[in-house]
Amino acid sequence: MSTTPDLTITDVRLTPILVADPPLLNTQGLHQPYTPRLIVEVVTADGVTGVGETYGDAKYLELARPFADKLTGRQVSDLNGLFVIADQVAVDDARVDDQVDVGGLRGVQTADKLRLSVVSGFEVACLDALGKALGLPVHALLGGKLRDSVEYSAYLFYKHADHPEGIASEKDDWGAATDPAGVVAQARLFHERYGFESFKLKGGCFAPDEEIAAIRALADAFPGKPLRLDPNGAWSVETSLKVADALRDVLEYLEDPALGTPAMAEVAASAGVPLATNMCVTTFAEIEEAFRSRAVQVVLSDHHYWGGLRNTQQLAAICRTFGVGISMHSNTHLGISLAAMTHVASTVPNLHHACDSHYPWQSEDVLTERLTFEGGRVAVPDAPGLGVELDRDKVDALHQRWLDPAYAHLRDRDDAAAMRVLDPDWVTPAVPRW
Numbered sequence: 307m308s309t310t311p312d313l314t315i316t317d318v319r320l321t322p323i324l325v326a327d328p329p330l331l332n333t334q335g336l337h338q339p340y341t342p343r344l345i346v347e348v349v350t351a352d353g354v355t356g357v358g359e360t361y362g363d364a365k366y367l368e369l370a371r372p373f374a375d376k377l378t379g380r381q382v383s384d385l386n387g388l389f390v391i392a393d394q395v396a397v398d399d400a401r402v403d404d405q406v407d408v409g410g411l412r413g414v415q416t417a418d419k420l421r422l423s424v425v426s427g428f429e430v431a432c433l434d435a436l437g438k439a440l441g442l443p444v445h446a447l448l449g450g451k452l453r454d455s456v457e458y459s460a461y462l463f464y465k466h467a468d469h470p471e472g473i474a475s476e477k478d479d480w481g482a483a484t485d486p487a488g489v490v491a492q493a494r495l496f497h498e499r500y501g502f503e504s505f506k507l508k509g510g511c512f513a514p515d516e517e518i519a520a521i522r523a524l525a526d527a528f529p530g531k532p533l534r535l536d537p538n539g540a541w542s543v544e545t546s547l548k549v550a551d552a553l554r555d556v557l558e559y560l561e562d563p564a565l566g567t568p569a570m571a572e573v574a575a576s577a578g579v580p581l582a583t584n585m586c587v588t589t590f591a592e593i594e595e596a597f598r599s600r601a602v603q604v605v606l607s608d609h610h611y612w613g614g615l616r617n618t619q620q621l622a623a624i625c626r627t628f629g630v631g632i633s634m635h636s637n638t639h640l641g642i643s644l645a646a647m648t649h650v651a652s653t654v655p656n657l658h659h660a661c662d663s664h665y666p667w668q669s670e671d672v673l674t675e676r677l678t679f680e681g682g683r684v685a686v687p688d689a690p691g692l693g694v695e696l697d698r699d700k701v702d703a704l705h706q707r708w709l710d711p712a713y714a715h716l717r718d719r720d721d722a723a724a725m726r727v728l729d730p731d732w733v734t735p736a737v738p739r740w
């Protein structure tokens with residue numbers, strides 16, 4: 307005779323960690339050798355543990371701790387209640403006043419968005435626990451998968467071969483990529499190792515003509531494959547239109563060429579190529595202006611800052627209503643979030659673009675078994691919950707690194723600081739940079 311599971315949360319564990327990150331370039335600077343993440347675990351009265359992950363910088367930890375304190379005694383099935391609790395957690399004004407996250411790479415910073423980024427880690431952990439308790443995969447809790455695998459795109463970066471000399475870091479085997487030949491070599495490796503069939507280049511690092519040449523080289527090397535270029539808002543409207551003109555025939559979309567919805571709308575009006583964003587539409591409040599002005603044709607949801615998997619489904623429904631495409635953004639996440647992204651992506655009917663994922667860049671993970679890409683796709687797990695298992699020894703090791711005073715300066719991501727190690731005169735570029 308089956309018994310009803312006890313879904314009461316009896317314990318919540320928060321573990322900040324530092325994970326190896328290669329020397330990747332973007333318009334703000336360089337990735338630091340280690341990047342912060344927060345691992346969330348919720349434990350039920352029956353001893354079932356659900357796992358989630360989110361951004362791990364100090365301002366997220368500050369909110370996650372009081373949030374966690376309010377969870378014990380609640381049900382893991384009370385997902386709507388998470389948003390009610392989040393509203394009760396105070397955000398220090400100094401954390402959002404005139405602040406943008408990682409120099410603006412994650413779009414606007416508001417108290418609500420900060421709260422939602424914390425909620426998402428707990429929502430995923432609760433869904434994982436609920437699924438395990440009921441014997442159902444997360445996609446079933448989200449209404450059921452519409453596909454058995456989810457397609458991802460190769461996320462190409464300009465990069466150095468190594469982090470600066472004398473700086474503690476992990477070695478990677480991707481080599482340098484600072485010109486079109488290097489970018490194509492990196493893309494070939496991505497294709498060989500993971501089978502990716504579409505390619506996104508993180509731009510805004512070099513003069514636009516050099517980045518145009520890199521995309522042209524990719525188009526020659528991978529004829530007919532979908533290509534994207536994302537300078538994170540580094541260009542003026544004029545430069546954006548020049549790039550669109552030069553690459554119109556090979557781009558699937560141009561991502562955040564210019565900063566802010568009005569500039570994006572101006573570009574979109576005559577670019578002749580769809581525009582995607584994970585910068586000007588990152589909250590529900592930003593949707594109306596962007597959709598009315600036809601500034602974006604594809605929204606890239608980051609389930610962390612949109613507030614979780616169910617909010618991502620709501621965003622997808624709004625996009626569908628307005629004829630705007632949807633796909634997924636990604637940022638130095640681990641396997642827990644890749645599994646979460648894969649579950650939700652499998653339930654979205656209007657998913658017509660391969661999703662982004664940084665995962666191949668993350669050589670360290672907290673799972674007993676890494677998720678794998680076959681033909682550029684991740685199979686949607688059908689095991690209960692997220693279908694992944696936490697490796698406690700790995701979590702502990704990465705947490706020890708976070709605790710180590712020698713690494714304390716890396717607890718907040720700061721791409722400009724990493725760049726200044728190489729170039730002491732580096733200042734975050736004024737926008738538009740070109």
Ligand SMILES: O=C([O-])C(=O)C[C@H](O)[C@@H](O)C(=O)[O-]
Pocket residue numbers: 330331332408411412508536538584635636637638
């Ligand atoms: O698509 C994007 O804009 C991103 O993934 C933002 C990220 O922060 C990326 O630029 C990075 O990690 O350098």
Ligand SMILES: [Mg+2]
Pocket residue numbers: 536538561562583584585
């Ligand atoms: Mg982007």
